Amino acid sequence: MEKDVLAKTYNPKEVEGRWYKYWEENDLFKANARSDKSPFSIVIPPPNVTGSLHMGHALNNTLQDILARYKRMKGYNVLWQPGTDHAGIATQNVVEKDLILKKTDRHQIGREQFIELVWEWRKKYGGIIINQLKRLGSSCDWSRERFTMDEGLSRAVREVFVGLYEENLIYQGDYIINWCPRCHTALADIEVEHEDTDSFLYYIRYPFENQKGSLTVATTRPETLLGDTAVAVNPEDERYKNLSGLHVLLPVLNKPIPVILDKYVDKEFGTGALKITPAHDLNDFEIGNAHGLERIKVIDENGRMNELSGPYQGMDRFECREKILDDLKNSGLLEKIEPYRNAIGHCYRCKTMIEPLLSKQWFVRAAPLAEKAIAAVKTGKTRIIPANWERVYFDWMNNIKDWCISRQIWWGHRIPAWYCQECGEVMVAKEEPKICTRCKSNNLHQETDVLDTWFSSALWPFSTLGWPDSTDELKTFYPTSVLVTGFDILFFWVARMMMMGLHFMGDVPFRDVYIHALVKDEQGQKMSKSKGNIIDPLVVLDSFGTDSFRFTLSILAAQGRDIRLSEERLAGYRNFMNKIWNAARFSLMNLKDCKSPSIDTDTLTLADTWIMSRIGAVADEISSNIEGYKFNDAANICYQFIWHEFCDWYLEMVKLELYSNDQKRREAAQSAMQILLSGVLRLLHPFVPFITEEIWQRMPHTEGSIMAAQFPRRTDFVYDEKSVKEMDLIKEVITGVRNIRGEMNIPPKKAAKIVIDVKGDKEREILKNNHSYITNLAKVESIDFISDTKKPDSSATYVFSDIQVHVLLKGLINYDDEKKRIYKGIKKIEKEMEISQKKLANRDFLNQAPPDIVENVKQKAQRMSMKLDKLNQNLTILDGIT
């Protein structure tokens, strides 16, 4: 790498690809399953293989990468385990769409060939999201990339399924499930999205069978009445007391169905009479079971009315509703229609309205598994951060329902169950059985359903590490250190990993779960395709560069708060990258001929000691913030320190040394600068890997990649608290002069004479010894020192505590302006003093507040009082002049 002068602005495009390749080629992302170093491991939340990078991924992976890079620099053996999941329904949908274009469908080509096509698709497009993660700089160990349909992971799935079945934790049964008529599969409860919808409540008369009159029920789904097998009323409902044992006639079909009594029915709602359709509603199903009612399925898997729905057979469910309402109206059975708002379930994949259907499915008995998962968080074996998500987790776990895991699609792990065609025996086994265990028949058929994708995702923390084999990876990296993810998959994924990990590994899958924010748009709206407010991370990467993007996400990632991303913010942090770049540019220009760095405390200037004390303190703060998942604080500390301390003050001060004729001073400055630049880059590296590597490689006396360098600690630098106080004093004087220059409109080029009135010998010494900082940074041509003397004529004065800086302004001073300025200062300080004095006048405060607090207030009051005196004196003098 040539170490020439850097370009004037940072150009990320030229840099990023180059270094990513370098890191990969030099195996810098690789974990070691047999290492003496302490392990640190993260499994990636596997992105959907059909996916393309969205903001959620960008944030999620940026945060993981910060942790991974930071821990590597701290000397850990880091494994960041990457991979993708096979996304059963989504992937099948994509390939099926292709087939439609080719004027065929999966049923025509058959299961085997279809699966082959999906694999082909995955080979061709499955790497897209992976490459996008690489563009983000993600330092995953790609040599270990896994896919949930890999042979190894599929083995883990079979092992788990059979294990749970044998323990009676998986069972098969007829239940009401959520059916998507478009995807043609069952869905788990959490895969259904509820949406408040304006609909209607229809009041329908069910005539009595053997007497006059009718019983009116209220329903939102009149079409399901074809499958009604009873009408229920509350046993305590006075109105319907005498109806028990009677029958009513189902409208349209004129079929008698019984009136039953059930406490479930709410007397207050509708008419207090509830129609019962056990095959199409979960509650009705349960009531039906309790009363031994027949289950009549009238809607089929396509959402169409079937042969049991009489005249409506063949109609779509919505079409049927219209028709049936017409017919009811005509026969006078429709009493009234009321507008009604209710939540309607939709498929989370395709948004089709869910049809609750009676169907035979496979379920995981969740409650027993949840117990340990609850305990693990209660006892702190796994921490959820921020902790308020614990409550959400507990709430769900405590009310957990059995998990429907079978899906009527082809792409996925086929359930390892076989049915004997002769005797009906069900066999669940890891290997395909040859003959029926009961009747010895060889006429066996495998279950056609596959497992929910989340079933395999639930095993991710150990299946990716080689389970069920006992591998070095498992020994070294399980339990993983932390899981970083969004709350939207807390139930889908985190909770289930907890259950499976505890059950099969006997330990939690991760020590920490860090739940991060959602990325929203500028208006705080959730980004969605339908709203069209999506900010494409790839576009952001192109226009601002990866590092700016990552830094923006980090600094906005406050715990428990969503991120509103905006172009202005991105531009602001792109400017920060440019600032870093130019600080490096300046440094490198002056480091061309430098020796290898060493700290000689004798040659350190006050500026050196001060900035080293600061960078050391800052390094420790950044460390503790990263370790506490306070990414925004860590990033903000970097920003403030680098821009407003290192660049604004140190680099300006070091110019004195660099431009000095004294070769020794120059060399000492070069040494310090190298140490500092190296420190700054290493602090920044976890956040902004590319720009830091680029500069690192151009620095003299650096070896290898910055990835392998050590993260700075306070003890790496000179630390001297006194220097911080001294520098504060000098900065205050400089700021004071600048302030007056600015407010009095003194041309920046015009050098000023100043007189500092300082009583304390110590302060005077400090200012005298470091006067060149003041003369250079405040454009001052001479400094005189006085002690407790009257304000010089033709001067403007900056007052702090008992120190006064008089800027001599012969001919430039406007006395009215100066008076106004002083007056403003007096008003401000009087207001502040009032607060302090009130406190000090309060006996309870003096007695009960901690002594250090009282002392602080006292000192503050004293300082202010001195300042106020000086200001008043100055005002009096000016009054005398004008």
Place this chain on the structure above:
RNA sequence: GGGCGGGUAGCUCAGCGGGAGAGCAUCGGCCUUACAAGCCGGGGGUCACGGGUUCAAAUCCCGUUCCGCCUACCA
């Protein structure tokens, strides 16, 4: 229905018991040989409202209100 988060400078947000902060925007002055994606300086806030606890409240508690979000088998 239940739960969670939020209301702090014009905007976006930190802070969450002892001096109201940042970024952006704004105003004034600067092409000072690292950076105009920059430098220097300034202005700007009854910390939603009402009570309470405390020597001390933006910060803790209660209530009100307005926004989000999650969850739920009253048809």
